[in-house]
Amino acid sequence: MEDENFNEDSLNELLNDYPPEKSSLIPILQASQDKYGYLPRPVMKTIAKYLSIPVSTVHGVSTFYAQFRFEPIGKHVVKVCHGTACHVKGADKINETIESKIGVKSGETTEDGLFTLERVACIGCCSLAPVIMVDGTAHGNLDRKKVKKVIQSYREGE
Ligand code: FES
Structure with missing residues (x-):
């Protein structure tokens, strides 16, 4: 808003x-x-x-308090896990791929208000590492190609 x-x-x-x-x-x-x-x-x-x-x-x-934000949040909140298991399995690459796909850095929201990108600690599905959470749904076992598809699916859902 x-x-x-x-x-x-x-x-x-x-x-x-x-x-x-x-x-x-x-x-x-x-x-x-x-x-x-x-x-x-x-x-x-x-x-x-x-x-x-x-x-x-x-x-x-x-x-x-880190819980408060001062900018409008995007329609879809993409949380990239940077916990140990995800880090070892390439969370940084996943993060970079998303950043270049949506054009904003962690902590920012796209100009069209569609996505907010966040870094988070372990979200509890380490066996699926590397994992991202979009609007509360976990997407795991990601690589660059898969994560692009996941983001695209939220774009197309508009
Ligand atoms: S470290 Fe990513 S889900 Fe646990």
Whole structure:
């Protein structure tokens, strides 16, 4: 969701579920990210106002935790496992192949909003290494050719 589409009423509704005190900050940030997919600037401002704390505090706390994001998330989230088993079986090559196929680096989202690429630690299917997870579905035993096909299948699903 773009900043300009963010709906103040729906955010106020969310905020009303929490007492307006500083200890509500993390739960509110989590709920806001669940709702918007990331933390748009105007959302952080409204949260600061609600909790009567400076926006810089909201920003400082949210950047401290890796779970929060500040850019819109892509429609498909591609997580490349860089755990030990996947690393040994060529996770770097898989990562490079995806980066060149979709044109963004890890941590970024494609301009068309279709893919967000992320690096993750072991996702628990080491026997399928190297593995990627797309929108919660694991794809394993990958090589460069197979991973290109997987990404293509999500493109074609549009
Ligand atoms: S190391 Fe990749 S799934 Fe475990």
